[in-house]
Every structure is written in structure tokens, then in C-alpha cells.
Amino acid sequence: MAEIRCPMCSRLNPDELEICQFCQARLKPLIAKPNEPTPDWLNQTEDDENLDDSTGVNQPVAPDWLRSLRSREISHDDLSEDQSMGDPPDWLRAGVDAPDLLSAQRRESNDSDWLADFRSRQSDEEPTETEPVQQEIEEEKLAPLDVPDTTDAEIPDWLSNARFDNDTVNEPAVPELSQPDTDAEPEWLARLRSVHPTEGVGQVPEPSADKDEIPDWLKADGQNLGSAAVDQSFESAPEEEVPTWTSYFEKEGDSADLVTDLNELKSTEDELLIPEGDLPDWLKDGSHQPGPNAEPGEPEIRKDSEQLPDDSPPWYATAPGRPFKPTDQLSQWLRLEASGPDSSEPIPAEEIPDWLKADKEDLVTQSLTPKLEELSIESEPVSIDEGLSSSQFEKIPETQLTDAELHYDEDKADLDDDFALLEKKLFPDGELEQALVTTPEGDDLQAVDDPLWLVELRQKMGDSVEDQGLLKVSPFSEDIEHELPAEAMAGQAIPDWLIDVHAQEAIEHITGDSEPLEISQSFERDSENGLVQADLPTWLEAMRPVEAVAAAAADIMDEHDQSIEKAGPLVGLKGVLPAEPDVTLAHKPDSFGLKLQVSDMQRTRADMLQELVQNEALAKPLPRKPAISSQRILQVVIAVTLILAILSTLIIDTPIAKVPGFPIETGAVSELINNLSSSDRVLVALDFQPAFSGEMEAIGATVLDHLMLRGAQIAFISTNPSGPLQAERLVNIVNQRYDHSYAGEQITNLGYISGGRAGILAFASTPRQLAPLTFDSENNPWDSGSLRGVSKASDFALTMVITENADTARMWIEQFQPELESKPLIMVLSAQAAPIIRPYYAGSPQQVQGIVSGMSGAAAYENLLGRVGIARSQWGAFSLGVLAACILILLGGIINAFPIIGARMQKTNPGGDDQL
């Protein structure tokens, strides 16, 4: 059975557990539902009715929330204040949402990589989430950085990631650059990324605690599968796989793990086929009109951009056109794979879609937005690439989101057919599986001229790794591993303007009349090339060696002009693979001066976030308590003293106690009982907990003894489930102790009436209905038994309530006594209830005609009857115990008070309430 490591105590638990069996911490992530509004306590003063209206998704996380917790100044409505401080720090929740994953991450080499935790958490979480949640997560990450327009969620999360990346240097940037993709990526990708070579797949947590066996990515609803799984596998999948595989290669050539992961890869085929309904539009278009003719899609794109918030960045507005490309290209790429090496024929017309050309304006804006800013901020030659790549990255996912949002409902009907069509187009005869598992095919690789480094790599890994296919994919990974791809650079180099830029500015840039020279040039170059730079599929971008970025922009362009791929997946694309010299110069990229401009405030916030998230991820050791505290010693001393005091008197039966005095209310009881005749029926409400049997049986037994001496017919009733059994027990005790033989008709156990006060009220008015049968349900006492002729409360000559509970006593007084019509009601009470009930005896009109209370009352009553019962036999021990308790409480109080008095003495002005 796979196990999950607890995030709190880091101990292993069976993976079906939701709560750690050692520290009770939640093991499985709780995933917020989409559109989670501000928790009610953000706007606590609202009525519950208004709650649903409160959408707090956009509430920025307020670190002050924590500050307020730490600060000790609490006002009386602190709760609401704390809560209204702002959104729950979801990133804090994130830290615990996927604890096992966090721990898994921790076990990885990069312990300090809190961002990796984040990413892996997300990638595990997202598949079960939908757009709003992604948006939320973006905000969660951005908010602590105090980004101005966080609430509009206009800043894509890749941006925030990029920012974080800057803090973590050795971090391969591809994943966070493809963050929008990971937002929607299927879990197998996440697993590929986050799974530790030494871990089984079984350790992957299942976000939703309820559904068990099914892996998350299968549980993921149509939306995810539609918009996430498919897009991901097409767009970001290759890009995602790369780092994982390389990490495998560099960690250990563990073929077993590779196979495991390959199986997962295989399994994703199903996932890719699953999507139902909610296909993003661009996919639908794709399925309707294969590949190129995206013009129909064009209005869609416009529509999207219109429906976007005005302040959404230009690339966002123009994005929708983009996602089609990778899909199309991948499908083509797959076809190429299938058709083998000699498929090096020129790219079919459809492979260079017209809309790519048609999209010029978009592309301009895409490259423009970043570039303008760069010009304004830091004029580095790389800026174009940054602009392109960075703009490239968020287009795809954001569009998917938008489209999914826009068209989920309306298009649901056609989607199935559309998708069926699409499936046919994309993966004929499960080529995808083939493609995914053995991509590219061995002989394909032969066909493609192997670069030197690839040969080296094959020599290095070839024999150890069983799966050739995977190995042969490795060139890309090798490439990536050694050299940060352009995106990485761009991603790391996301300048502040991308965060701080106001949307309006961005839009101005799109529609700006004056275009700087560089841009127009780049655009011309693009158009000359026929294939627009910005249209390189992301996975293809990932393959571009870092030198492409490092070198001057002009050179890069030249490079691109030089080489046209003849075969393989890149067939027909220009300058996407670097020339060999570049590759052979593989080395870690220098960290260029593309620095993230972080203000001190942002830095401190980021540090705080990092610290908090790390703390959250760490298992919190429980505060070690001293083996035995002084208070515990005091408790034991009290116990021992008490027990010794009592035992001494019980064992050595010394008459140290005098029989207590005889209270007037107790005398009233014996008087009333003395007036009873043998034909009189007495109702005994026996309503005490078995816990009090020590006291109540002592008191009750003696009064019951008196009743039996008078030969009264006794009927027991109780509002306490165990009451009837108590009655049986008490009768036995009295019979044995005082040699009575009360049984049969003399004793009727009416059992238990439920409903408390209501039950008593009902019993008072209609006793027959409430207790139709005796406790053992054998006979009906009302017609034949001792209660013949009794139909109402007042038919009882005397009612006696035996209880330890003042409330129960009051219930009987208030509900039953009025029905007694001046028939007496007497109380046999525990010492704890007496003070509250005594006024009912002393008061006028007198509602209780007599009281026997406590051990003292019982001892006095026994004395009155001339019996030595339970009370008198225990009276000595009891008295000594009470005395010991008094002394202990007094001494203990003084001992505990001294330090405080001392402290008070030292204080010049002692504080308010505590002031004596």
C-alpha cells in the first residue's frame, strides 16, 4: 500500500487516510471550489442571506491578517476583524493543501526551492480546478507582492512565477514560464515533474478526499480534460516533459522509473481522448476546419478580445488565434512521425496556415508590447526574444481559459461531435500513443542528422536506458538541461513593466500610431520568413539553445535564416534548432543582466511569502511539555491526600463525625410520608445520573425505606434513559439493606419519558398515553395494576423527585407541580441542587413541600428513622474528606496566589480587572 508522508509530523500514513494517524493533520489537499467567494467572515456583519453575493475571489491576500494575529491588541469583535482583514491567505492554505506533495518536494534535492513546491502543488491541484481557481491562484501568488491591479487578475501567473524565479537562481525556468499551461495541465505532467525517482506513483495524492481509486486526472471534469488535457499535451507537454527526463538522466539512469513514467505517458492517451463538451473554441474550429483556415476563428478572436476586460494586455486580446497553431503543428508532426523518415517533403500548404500571415497585426502587437516597454526600460538587444517568447507564453492558456469560459455552455451541444472529429484528425489509430512513447521513432532520428552532442548523449545513456524512444527524445532534453531555453531567459527576465504596466498603456501600445523602428523591422523580417517568429510552437521554442538568447537579436535572426529543417518534427521550420557550434558550446547560461526590477517593498513581501510558505511546509514539532509539571504534582498531591483521608476513616472505622443537624425542610418530608396510608400511591420521579448514585442512592434509599415502611404503592418514572434501571437498582438496594420485599404490584416501573420538559408536561396531563406500559413492556399498569384508576398527576397522593440536577428539579416543579392540585411534591436532592431548589420551599406560594438534600440530609433522615444506612456509614469518611478538600483548596490557592501577589507588589500600577 502506498503511503503518504504527513506534512506536519513527516511520518508515513496509509494513502487512504485523510488525516495523519499520528498528528491528525490533514493529509490530502483540500481544493477550493471554483468561484469561492470571500469567506463570510470577510463581511461578517452581513446577513447570511447576502453571503452568496459576496465574491471574494478578487480580495487581495492581506498579510496584515497575520500581523493582526501576532499583535496582541484584540478588540472585542476581534474575530470579525481578523476575518475581515481579507482573503484567507490561500497560499498558506496551498502550503497545506498538498502537504504530501510538499514533503515529496522536500525530499528532492532542492529543499530550498519553495517555488517548486508551489508549482508541483499547483500542477497536482489544477486538473480538478477550473479557470476561476487558476485566476485565484494567480492572485494568491501575486497579492503578497502587492501588485497594484491584482484584484483584476490581469497579471498572468507566469509573470509572478517569473518574478519568483528571479529569487531562485538554479531553477529551470521552463515550468514556470509555462505556468499558464501547468495551470491547466493534466496531472501526469505534474507527476512527471514532481515525482521523486525513488517514489512510486501511488504516492501522488488525490486532491479530492472522497473519490478514491480514480486518479485525479481522470476525475478532472470535462473542462479540464477538454481545455487542459488536450491543449497541454499538444502545447506544453513536450516542453514539460523535457526537464523531467533530463532530471532523470542527471540524477540516475534509472530505467525503471523511466518506464513507470512512460506508462503514465501512455496512460495520458486515454486522458487525451476523454474530453467531453467543453472544448475551447479554437479546438472546435480546428476540428471543423482542419488547420489553416482560421479566418472563421478570427471573429471569435475579436469577440474574445472584446469580452476581455479592457485593461487586459494586448497579447491577451489577440491571443485566441494562437492556440490553434500548436495543435495543428503537433498533429502534423505526428503524421510525420507516422509516415517515417522519408517524409521530408515540403510542408503542405496547410501547414503554414494563412491565418498566420493574416495575423500580422496580432503579431505586431505581440512583439510590440514587450518591446516598447523594453525600449522604455532597459534597451537590451535580447528584448525582441523576450517580447516574443514572453508574449507567446501566456497567449495560449489564457485564450483557452477565455474561450472555455465563453463557450462552455453555449457550445456544449456541438462539442461532442466536434471533438470526435478532432480526435480523428489528431490521433488516427492511436498514433499519439506511439508519438508520446517513442517520440521520435528511432529511424526518424536516423533520418534526422544527429548532431554531435546527440551522438555523445546516446553513447552516454543508450545502453543503460532500455527505452530507445525516450532516449531519442532526450536530445531536446539534453539541450534544455544544459542551456536555459530562450523562454527561460525571457521568463526570468520578465521586467517590472510587465507587472506594473497599466493595461491602458498596453492597449495604447497596440493601437499606438508611432511604431519604433526595431519593431517594424522585426515584423518585416517575420513576414519575409513566411513563418512568423511568434508562431513557433512553445515546445519548439523550448528547443532553442540559450545562445540564441544570449547572442544579439540580429544574429539570432540570421541564424534562423540559415537553417531550414528537412525532416523530423521540425520539418519546414526555419532556424528553430541552433547550429551545431552553438550546441557544442553547451554550458550553463550566464545569468544575464536581465534583472527583475523589484522594489524593496516587493522584495520584503516576497521574502515574507517565501518564509511563510517554507514554515508552512515544515513539519511543526509539537511543543515539548515537561514530563511532569508542578500543577500535575499539585493534582497528585491533592488526590493522594484526599484518598488517604477517606480511606483512613473507611478502614479504621472511627466515629469522628457527629450526626448532622436536622433541617426543617427535611422534617417536612418525614411528616408528609408519615401521613401516607398503605393504599396511597406515590409517584417517584427518579431522575439522577448513575454517576451520582453514590450520593443519590444514599439519600434516596433512606426516603424510599420510609415509604416502604409506610407500605405505599410506588410508581417510578424518569426523564433520564437510565432512570428505570436506576429505579430497579435502588429498589434492590433498599430491599437488601433494609430487609424489605417490595415487588410485584407494590412497585411499578413506568420507565422513561423522553422530551424533557415537554415530556413532563405531557405526562402530567396524560400519564397513560406517555407511559402506557411498564418498563419491561409486559403489562399495562393503568387498568389492572397498582395504578388502576390513576388518570392524572393529582391522582398520586405524593410525588417525590429524586434528582441531582437543579434543572430537572425545576422542570418537575414548573411543569408537574401545577397539575398536582395541592398534592405535595417533595424533593430528594443532591447537595449541588439544593441551593437552587430551596427557594421553592421557602417561597410563597410554596411549590415544594419538603427537601432532603445531600449526605448530611440523608444521615439526618436515617438518624430520624433510627436506621444506620449508607449515609451514616459513610458520613465520617465524607466529613473528613470535605475537611481535607477545604484545606487543600485553601493551601493550593495560597500557593498559586503568592507569585501573582509578588508580581503585583512589584508592579507600580496593577492592571484594571485584576486589581484587588
Place this chain on the structure above:
Amino acid sequence: MSQIHLFELSFAGLFFVLLILFALVIRKRPEKRLREIPAFAHLGRSVGLAVEAGKRLHIALGYGGVNDVQGASGLVGLTMLQRIARAASISDRPPIASSGEGTLGILSQDTLKSSYQAIRSENLYDPIYGQISGLTPFSYAAGTLPIIMDQQVSTTVLAGHFGSEVALITDANERVGSQTMAGSDNLEAQAVLYVSSQDPLIGEELYASGAYLNAGLMHQASVRTQDVMRWVVIAGILLGGLLKLIGVIE
């Protein structure tokens, strides 16, 4: 029915009318300051600290039958449960409610469910968090001890009908070093809690918890109504005593 019942009816009527009036007034002018009750101030902090420390909050609802007067205190406890559940919804250990009566147990589950639904966090809900730990007073107390000792409880809120056995619960909290805030309708329980709880709620204070935890407009209104009716009762007692003394009424 006797005339005295008309008195009682008119008392109830007055109470009801005032409740409505105050609700309307508060809707217009919300702010009305309540005297400080340390327990509620501490509760606010306890919730925050529990969330931060990854500990659990435990709300003990007692065993008062809902179809009874004693049930009222349990229902107040449910209001506190609702507020606390929402407040601590970001905790990785959701609050747990224990009750000692069937209906109260059902209600605690319903309350938790609706609280989480209100903040769209249904996935936080698990019936196990609204559990019945025993069906008699002492078995309830006994069943609650393991919750306190094993569930990493940082604060226990006792709000409901208890008996003197409540000392077992507070002592267990003492042993695991967790805080207790406690109120009950039962006098014996109150007496015990006055000694054994860090933050006792005396008598009526428990019933004002809704207002102190901002549970809604009606809670504010009912606190104001209680304040007014309090003086009605006081006036009634003094006036009645005076009239009785001078023999006007028998």
C-alpha cells in the same frame, strides 16, 4: 386561562415586537457598542492562532435536547459553531463539534454543512466533524475526552447544556494545554466552569455570543431586546415587591 397568563403573553408579545423594532433600527444605524467580554476577545485570537498553528478548534455543544428549554443553549452553541467554522475554514484542521444528543448531533452536521456551503467550501465538510460522542451526560463527557486529547485541539468552546461532569472536559483541556471558553444554561455547570475554564461565560453572556461574533442583525437586535426586557423585569420585580409590601396585591 388565568389572567396571569395574559401577563406572560403580553411579555412575550412585547419581547417579540421589540425584537422586530430593534432589527429595523439596527438596519438603519448599525453601530451600538457592547460591553467587553474577555472570552469573546480571546476567542477571536484563539481562532486565528489555531489556524496559524495548524491546530483544531473544538466546539462542545452539550447534551441539551433540542425540543426542550435546555436545547436553547445548544442552539446558541450552534451559532458559535457556524461562526467558528467559517472563521477557521482556512485551517488545515477544520473545527470539530461534539454533541451528546441525537438532534443536536444532526444539527451540528447541518450547521457545519451550511456554513461551508455559504463560503463555497463544501469539500471541507465531513460528517465526522459533527460527531456525537456519547448519548448520556457522562458518556458524552467521556467520549469528548479522546477528541480533546488526540485531535490537537488548541481551543475548546463549550456552549450548551452541561452538568457538573463538564469539569472532566475542562480538565482534559487543561492537561493538553488547550484553552477553554465555556458557557452553559445550567447553574451547576456554570459554577464548575467559573473555576475550571479560562474564559467562562456567565449566564446570559452565552446567549449574547451571536451578537459578539457578528452572527447577524437579529442577534444584535435580540441583545438589545434583552437589555430592555431586563429592565422591564427589574422594574416588575421592584414594583411588584413594593405593591406586595403595601398589600396592594396578594
Place this chain on the structure above:
Amino acid sequence: MSRLRTSLSVAIVISVGLIVLGGYFLDIPMLNTLQIVFLRWAALLGAVALIVGVFNLFNVHLRKINTGQKGSPYSLILLIALIATVLIVGFLGPTSFWSMWIFNYIHVPIESSLMAVLAVVMAFAGARLLGRRFNAFSIIFILTALFVLAGSISLSFVDFPVLAELRDWIDRVPTTAGARGILLGVALGTVATGFRLLMGADRPYGG
């Protein structure tokens, strides 16, 4: 559907509540009869709720066992005890020998032992009070408690009749006064709570 249930529930609460309440205050035979009927139904439902409660208890501990949580062996003991009790007492009848045996030798001893533990726990709490809240009220509390305790015993070697009288006075006068004040306050709170429920402002039943 849920909304429907909610509004239905509120309607039930209000109508039933008003009928029962009316039965308390008004002398209308129809109303009084309905009140009694509803009270009896409530008593029946209370018993059914008890059964639901037992199932809840059962589920909670069964789940503990299934998930192998901490303390699951104890849960197993609890379940065995529960089932055994239900079977024995259920089949043999509550007054049968073995039912009484369980009650006399398991239920009562454990419960009264817990009560006995309270004697130590409360003495300890009393001793700690001044350490926890050192103020005038705590001191008054402790002194009162000590006087009442000492006043309720009569030892041959320590006998202060004054204490007994003092205890009697404390019970009769200040305690009565304070208890009444508290009870009245609690009653006011209870009425307010009741009205909130009747108005559907508090809906613990969900919705």
C-alpha cells in the same frame, strides 16, 4: 431543491412553533390539543433522533477503525461494547438479569468512578483559581465555597456551629439572589433564542 427544503423547513418551524407557543399562553382547546399532540410527536422524534445518534457514534468509530486512525483499538472496544449491549439488553429485555448486570457492574461503577475523579479534578481547579484569575471575585468565590463546605460537615473534633448557620444563610440569601438573577438572565436569553428560531433568523437545520 435545497431552497425548497429550506423554505419548507422554515415554514414548519414557524407554524409548529406558533401552535405550540399558542398552546402555552392561550386557552383555546383546539390549540391546547394540538400542542400536546406536537409535544408527543416531538418526544417520539427525540427517541428516533437518539437512534440516529447511535448510528452517528457507530459510524464515527467504524471509520476510525477502517482508516486505522490513532486510537482505533479503543474504537473497536467501543463498538463491541455498543453492539453487545444492544444485543443483550435488546433481546433479553432491559430488566433482565444480564441487562442489570451490565448496568450494575459496568455502567454504574465506571460512571460513578468518573464522578469520583471529579472530586480530585475540582479540588485542583479550586486550588488553581487564584493562580488563574486573581481578583476580588475569585477570592469571594473561594471563601464562599470553603464556608459552605466547612458548614456542611460536623466532625467531633472540628465543629463550628457558626459555619453551619453561615452556610445556611449563604444558601438562603445571597445564593438565592444570585441564582435568581442568573436564571432570569438565562431565561431572557432563552426567549430571545427561541424567537430568533421562530422567526427563521437562526436556521441550524441548514439553509
Place this chain on the structure above:
Amino acid sequence: MSITSMSMADLIGAGVAFILTLLILSYIIGDNPLFRVALHLFVGVASGLAVVIAFYNILWPQMIQPLLFGSEIERFYLLIPLVLSGLLLTKISPRLGGWGRLAVAFLVGVGAATAIGGAILGTLFPQALASINLFGDTRVGSGGTDILIQLAESAFIVFGTVTTLAYFQFGTRKINDQPAQHGAALQVTAWVGEVFIAITFGALFAGVYLATLSALVERLGFLVDFIFSLVIPG
């Protein structure tokens, strides 16, 4: 069952009770597995007893029996509670629980009304009247004391009741940027009220303590008796 087996059963029972008592008392030293065992055993037994007794005393005689063997009217009368019980039972399953809400609503409705009625008829008026009646009270409460002293006592009780009641006052005068507090007069009244509350709780605590101590005495007595009965048979 024969006498011998009974006595044997009782002997075994006493032994079991002895052991269980020791297990529970061991909690005084500290929490331990044996205590836990006894605790869980108790919860199981107590709950089992409660449910069986509820069945025997309420469900069987008041519901099931009339439904099975009762007249048409009885059955009709029980129709609604039967339906409500069915709904309530759906609460056992989280899935079906939705409609159980209606049954719970019925209980809450009755409970709310009982709470109001009980509090007003059962506490508010009786307690207020008791305070009022103190003054016209000709009979002497406890012990024959002089009428003036009794009047003074009555006045003192009422004073205590009023101040205690005033202590609970929640609303405060709104004084800007000052902690919420009562006016001077009310502060004094509340302080006096709190003194009465402290005295009341002190007395009640003592009462509770006496009850618990008698339980301790009874338990220790049982242990001693059991040991003696083993050491000195007969």
C-alpha cells in the same frame, strides 16, 4: 438461572466493577491506555443502553405497537410522526439527509416554542414572582426569625437579584475612542452583581463538590469492601 451461577455472576461482576473502578481512578495520575479502555467501554455500554431503553419505552409502546396492533385512528394519528421519523432516519446517511431537515425543523419548532414558553412560564415569571412574594410573605422561610430581619433579607435578596440581572447589561454608552463600558452607576451595580454571582457560584461549587466527594467516598468504600470480602470471606 440458578442461584449459584447468579452469585458467581455477581462475584465476577463485582470483580469487573473493581477493576473498572481502578482503571478510571488511574486517570488521576494521568491519561493511560487502561483508562482509555474503560472510557470507551463505558461510552459503548451507556449509548447501547440509552438506545435500547428509548426503543423499549418510547418507540415500541408509543409508535410501533399502535401501528401494528392499534386502531385506525391510532394509526392515522401516528402517520405524521412515522413520516417524520422516516425523514429523520435519512439523516443516518449523508446522501439522503436532505429531507431529514424537515423532521429536524419540526423538532426545532417545538423546541423553540417550548423554550419560549418554558422560559417565560417556567422561569421568568415564577422567579420574578418568588422575588415579589418575599415581601408579602407571612410565613417564615427557614427558622423562626423576626419579620423585620426577614424583610431585610428579602430586600437583600431582591437587591442581589436586580444587581445580578443588571450585571448582564450588554449595551454601553457610546463614548468615542474609549473602551466600551457602562456608565458609573451601572458599573457599580454590575460590580455588586458580580459579587453576588461569585457568591452563588461559590455555594454551587461547594454543592457540586460535596456530590463528587460522596461519589469518591462511595467508590473507595466499594473498593475497600471488595478487598475485605476477598481477604475475610463471609
